[in-house]
Amino acid sequence: MNKHQDLLTTKALLTGWTLTSGGTPPAATLTRDAWSILILYSGDIPDTASLLPPGRADYDTIPVDDVDRWMKCSREEMTLHTIGERVTVGGRVGTVVGFRLEDRPPAAGPWRFRLQVVYDDGVDGDPRPASAVHLSPAPAAAGECAGWQCEDLGTRMCLVREYTRDASAPLKRKPLCEYHAEYGDRRLTVVRVLHQIPTPVVSEEV
Structure with a gap:
């Protein structure tokens, strides 16, 4: 050695x-x-x-x-996130694509580093690890539904537009599951949740 x-x-x-x-x-x-x-x-x-x-x-x-x-670098912060993980930062949803060191040494304590995040609106960000919150996948009850294929799992009627930078893109009503009504999807943007879809009541025959 x-x-x-x-x-x-x-x-x-x-x-x-x-x-x-x-x-x-x-x-x-x-x-x-x-x-x-x-x-x-x-x-x-x-x-x-x-x-x-x-x-x-x-x-x-x-x-x-x-x-x-x-x-x-802080061991605790280095165990918070992984590449490919979906996170929310200040209400914005994105994907972790890398990590980078901060250029300047800290005044005290561990060396600082930042996440490299690509947000769903196409903008790149570099938040600190503690400011990014892990975004859990859709609930198991939602199966493999996607934001444009919630089908019978839809519990919220939403006003949506196809994901685009064009704010004049046409709007349409679409039933989404609770998860996608809150977070949207890479292929669509939720403009507004209109109302909850009532659950059908099944009457039992006596």
Whole structure:
């Protein structure tokens, strides 16, 4: 083990990462929960580094200097979200597509990082992890319904328009399940919930 890996071992112990090393070419892998960092060496010098965040199938190349910063990030915040997760941020719905470090070091405490989110309106955002709330999938009772195929599961009559940036797109009435009436869908925008659809009363014959 070279001097860099000796130092890496100490940092890993202090920040809760597990370090494994070896192989040809020499490599070190840091793991903590669902996160992984791979470092390849050229002799005793770290040559390249890659990050594998939760939800990603392949490693992303990162600057070697960022390894120390990722190791210092809050473990609690790093377990909050995964790539591909649906979230709401301040009432806006979107999908987590990545993570990025903040450029400036914190005055104190863990190094800060942000989510990379693509909102359903097409705008990119970079909220902090704690400000994004996990959006649960549609209830099991809704089966595999989609916002444009709620069919008999519709419990709310809504005024909707096809998802577009054109505010003059035609409106139409559509029954949606409770979930899609609240959150909409990638293919449509809920303009207004008009009313609840009464549940048919089935009378029993005596």
